[in-house]
Amino acid sequence: MVEEIIKKAENFFEEGKKEIENITDEELLEKWRIKFLGRKSFLNQLCTDIPNLSKEEKIICGSKFNELKKNLIKLYEDHKNKVRKREIKYNLTFPGRRFFTGNLHPITKVIDEIVDIFHRLGFGVAEGPEIETDFYNFTALNTPEEHPARDIWDTFYIDKKNNILLRTHTSPVQVRIMEKYLPPLRIIAPGKCFRRDSFDSSHSPMFHQIEGLMVDKNIKFTHLKGILTYFIYEFFKKEVKLIFSPSYFPFTEPSAELSISCVICSGKGCSTCGNTGFLEILGCGIVHPNVFKNVGYESSEFTGFAFGMGVERLAMLKYGIDDIRHFFYNDIRFLNQF
Amino acid sequence: MKYTYKTLLNYFIDEIKKDEIFKFLEILGLTPKIIKEENDDIIFEIETPANRPDLLSFWGLAKEISPFVKIPLKNPEIKKLEEEILDFIPIEIENENDCFYYSCRIIKDIDNHQSHGQIKKILENVGFRSSFLVVDISNFVMCEIGQPLHIFDLDKIKEKIIVRKGKKGEKLITIDGKERDVEDILIIADVEKPIAIAGIMGGINSEVTSNTKNILIESAYFNPVIIRKGSKKLGLVSEASIRFEKGLSVSLAKMGMERATKMIKELCGGKIGKESFSGKQINEGNEIIFKKESVEKIIGIRVRKEFIRNLFEKLGFSYKEFRKDKIYVIKVPENRKDLKEEIDIVEEIAKYSMYSSIPLxxxxxxxxxxxxxxxxxxxSKIKEILVNFGFCEVITLSFISEKLVENFKLDAIKIENPISQSFSFLRCSLIFNMLEVMKYNISHQNKELEIFEIGRVYKKIGDKYNEIDSLMIMSLNRGTFFDFKGKIESFFEKFGVVEIENIMTENFYAEDNNNCDIYYQNEKIGSLFLVSDKLKKFYGINEEIYACEIEIGLISKFINQDKKFKKLPIFPAAKRDFSFLLPEDINWKMVKEEIKKLSLPIETLEVFDIYKGGNIPHGKISISFSVSFRSFDKTLINEEIENFEKMIIDTIERKFSGKLRGENV
Known part of the structure; x- marks a missing residue:
């Protein structure tokens, strides 16, 4: 008797399970629900037989019925989710509506990045005039008149008779800052510079430089190497190889030129590095005692280092730009790439 | 200068591998650029520092790498030969400050012929055009030891050599065939005429030719500044001038004379005459006190005394050691004029210690x-906000063209030596080159842009050159003027500059009177305008362009103000919109002020629509604005708000003959 009832109930469940598989809409599912889970369902009908059973049989039968009912409910709930009519509010695969975004000029980005790196090292920002005097641009920097090294900087003059010119480098800022403040000094000075170069793919009569200066007691060449190595690692975000080699600038001694393994070809040799595997990045050195003398510092008490780098060159390397004029044409398609 | 590997080897007593030589040159920062490799020789070029004329010679370069090698140097053979004849030419130096030392020697009856063999080959390898052997010898000696020499045809010189400044109207045809005006330039002359430009180039009138039998060798030490000035003035740079202008020495001039005499005697024969010379006595070879501890103090490394001794000996320094090798008194060679003070010695030690082995x-x-x-x-703050508002930063050259300056009669600073007419003045406003950017982009089919530039503009006021940090913002086809103006107002609001005022005035760059100056706290901080047609026409632009010019210095104090927290309101606000018909030329500022005078609890008052034309009567304008009322101490009730509305409507109708349009929305 019990086995029979249970068998019937199980058959009923199997029937329900089979039927529900083919149901694809909500209406049919509702019919299924009434048939299998409704008040008058076969399972409920079978329940009417239970009172006739023994106590133990009642327990077996009741728990079986409960289990089957639970499973039917689960079948229903799962399937309800499958056949639910979905409302698509938007076709989300279509592209979004774009808004205009502005952009900083790549030169500004590179300047900001360099200033930021040095700021973290405790350097403050300084600036100076672009229309300079011969004194600040040359003489105070140990490059007196008729010094053959002046040929390195082909100069624009505003009023040659009165020694007014466009600064050819950011180094005059060093002098102006030292005249105004006593050591310790740590400054970084970005700015525009001018040289009588033609406007072609690798030259521009106006360009940007960043000058750095650190003066204190006990500053040494080893510190210059340390600070600049940190800077290069931070700027190129990788451990490039650095080479410091002797160079000549009138306002630093010893002077050095810093080259790094080519960031384009990793030192294998390419057109950017002229197949040498190395790129000249900046000039630097220990501040010449004559420069200290010219600003009234005691050179036996203080030492310092200075460095200067061309922003366009660094930006060209960083972004792989092949023509310096792009920076000044300001084609919006160019500017929006950075 | 160009060098060859084989030639360098001539100055060492034994062979050194070329890889080694190249490695040493790299270490010294004299990176060789290889020009040509042939057989077992290499021709290479080096850019030498401006203060090292001694490196512009084979011997000098060999000496420079010698501290790295064990093999000793082989110096060029210098031997004073006995004179064979008594002939000489007297010398007269007009000003000993122009020419520190001048010597010359006659050699008679030379076997004058075209150059050949070793000397010809070496000179051609390093870029000289071979000539008569005597001339080649003089060039060879210059390449070898760095002393420029000149060979005159003796028979073309009359009586004596005079070193003097060229007189007014004096001219000389130099050996390159060009006639040069030599007024006020240091020249070599005989009693009649100029025969050479001192230290720069010889004259055709005294040049060696195939008929030359008797020659005069010149070896001198000219004032480097005079040579440099002359070379610049004439626009004439020669192998001789690039050496003289860097500063040579008396001893080098003497050496050059003996070396050339010996080689000419050996290769061309002839009879050696008496050397004549003139000049002032100069103490050469600087004396420098060097403390070993300076290396540690400046470079941060310690050096051994053996290292120092080897270096000083190889570089030809004579020295004495004091206080247990801690202090050195050094006398440097005469041709190392770059070594003047202790720091120069420190640099030499750093160089030969190798920069790469100096620690970090x-x-x-x-x-x-x-x-x-x-x-x-x-x-930076300004740029960040403008970029967030969708403006793109541009950087233009600081130059403007002569044509522009003339066309608009601009008061701009002129450059005395511009590279071209298009870059011949400094900009007095950012507007010009930004319009150029607009034009460039329009012609590349980019017709919707908003850009800004921050840079200096240059103005001469009296004798002073002023540089002003300026900001210019421009908009093309990105909405109406009021969309643009809204962005500018929002820009100011970001800095807490909320109540800006506008006063319509004239502006040179604006179309008619389409300009308003921007005032804040009664100070003018900028202007906002429609770019004038005449300016746009100059750049070939037809589109309407809106612009805003702001002087950074005038707003920086507001930008850098620290912000202060204001308590948030507790009671709700009530917002009411109004729409009025008003006379077209209404001054909105006055309307606002009148409403203000009512002393109502107004939190904000914002215009959201301005409309003209269509169903609006001629001469009128429709202005819609929204007012937010809020009290700080209670919730406003409806009757109060209605009363406020009435007061506003009444004021505008009464004082500005405005007419409320329809019902309040």
Whole structure:
């Protein structure tokens, strides 16, 4: 008797399970629900037989019925989710509506990045005039008149008779800052510079430089190497190889030129590095005692280092730009790439 | 200068591998650029420092690498030969400050012929055009030891050599065939005429030719500044001038004379005459006191005394050691004029210690507030906000063209030696080159843009050259003027500059009177305008362009103000919109002021629509604005708000003959 009832109930469940598989809409599912889970369902009908059973049989039968009912409910709930009519509010695969975004000029980005790196090292920002005097641009920097090294900087003059010119480098800022403040000094000075170069793919009569200066007691060449190595690692975000080699600038001694393994070809040799595997990045050195003398510092008490780098060159390397004029044409398609 | 590997080897007593030589040159920062490799020789070029004329010679370069090698140097053979004849030419130096030393020697009856063999080959390898053997010898001696020489045809010189400044109207045809005006230039002359430009180039009138039998060798030490000035003035740079202008020496001039005499005697024969010379006595070879501890102090490394001794000996320094090798008194060679003080010696030691083996260190510093001596951070803040508003930053050259300056009669600073007419003045406003950017982009089919530039503009006021940090913002086809103006107002609001005022005035760059100056706290801080047609026409632009010019210095104090927290309101606001018909030329500022005078609890008052034309009567304008009322101490009730509305409507109708349009929305 019990086995029979249970068998019937199980058959009923199997029937329900089979039927529900083919149901694809909500209406049919509702019919299924009434048939299998409704008040008058076969399972409920079978329940009417239970009172006739023994106590133990009642327990077996009741728990079986409960289990089957639970499973039917689960079948229903799962399937309800499958056949639910979905409302698509938007076709989300279509592209979004774009808004205009502005952009900083790549030169500004590179300047900001360099200033930021040095700021973290405790350097403050300084600036100076672009229309300079011969004194600040040359003489105070140990490059007196008729010094053959002046040929390195082909100069624009505003009023040659009165020694007014466009600064050819950011180094005059060093002098102006030292005249105004006593050591310790740590400054970084970005700015525009001018040289009588033609406007072609690798030259521009106006360009940007960043000058750095650190003066204190006990500053040494080893510190210059340390600070600049940190800077290069931070700027190129990788451990490039650095080479410091002797160079000549009138306002630093010893002077050095810093080259790094080519960031384009990793030192294998390419057109950017002229197949040498190395790129000249900046000039630097220990501040010449004559420069200290010219600003009234005691050179036996203080030492310092200075460095200067061309922003366009660094930006060209960083972004792989092949023509310096792009920076000044300001084609919006160019500017929006950075 | 160009060198060859084989030639360099001539100055060592034994062979050194070329890879080694190249490695040493790299270490010294004299990176060789290889020009040509042939057989077992290499021709290479080196850019030498401006203060090292001694390196412009084979011997000098060999000496420079000698501290690295064990093999000793082989110096060029210098031997004073006995004179064979008594002939000589007297010398007269007009000003000993122009020419420190001048010597010359006659050699008679030479076997004059074209150059050949070794000397010809070496000279051609390093870029000289071979000539008569005597001339080639003089060039060879210059390449070898760095002393420029000149060979005159003796028979073309009359009586004596005079070193003097060229007189007014004096001219000389130099050996390159060009006639040169030599007025006020240092020249070599005989009693009748100029025969050479001192230290720069010889004259055709005294040049060696195939008929030359008797020659005069010149070896001198000219004032480097005079040579440099002359070379610049004439626009004439020669192998001789690039050496003289860097500063040579008397001893080198003497050496050059003996070396050339000996080689001419050996290769061309002839009879040697008496050397004549003139000049002032100069103490050459600087004396320098060098303390070993300076290397540690400046470079951060310790050097051994053996290293120092080897270096000084190889570089030809004579020295004495004091206080247990801690102090050295050095006398440097005469031709090392770059070595003047202790730091120069420190640099030599650093160079030969090799920069690559100097360790890295981070400095220990005193923590002090940074020196900030610039507008940099103010400008960065401005740029960041403008970029967030969708403006693209541009950077243009600081130059403007002569044509522009003339066309608009601009008061701009002129450059005395511009590279071209298009870059011949400094900009007095950012507007010009930004319009150029607009034009460039329009012609590349980019017709919707909003750009800005921050840079200096240059103005001469009296004798002073002023540089002003300026900001210019421009808009093309990105909405109406009021969309643009809204962005500018929002820009100011970001800095807490909320109540800006506008006063319509004239502006040189604006179309008619389409300009309003921007005032804040009764100070003019900029202007907002429609770019004038005449300016746009100059750049070939037809589109309407809106612009805003702001002087950074005038707003920086607002930008850098620290913001203060204001308590948030507790009671709700009530917003009411109004729409009025008003006379077209209404001054909105006055309307606002009148409403203000009512002393109502108004939180904000914002215009959201301005409309003209269509169903609006001629001469009228429709202005819609929204007012938010809020009290700080209670919730406003409906009757109060209705009363406020009435007061506003009444004021506008009464004072500005406005007419409320329809019902309040």
């Amino acid at each position: 260190e981070m400095p220990k510093v005193n923590l002090k507030p940074f020196i900030h001596n610039s507008n940099y951070y103010t400008i």
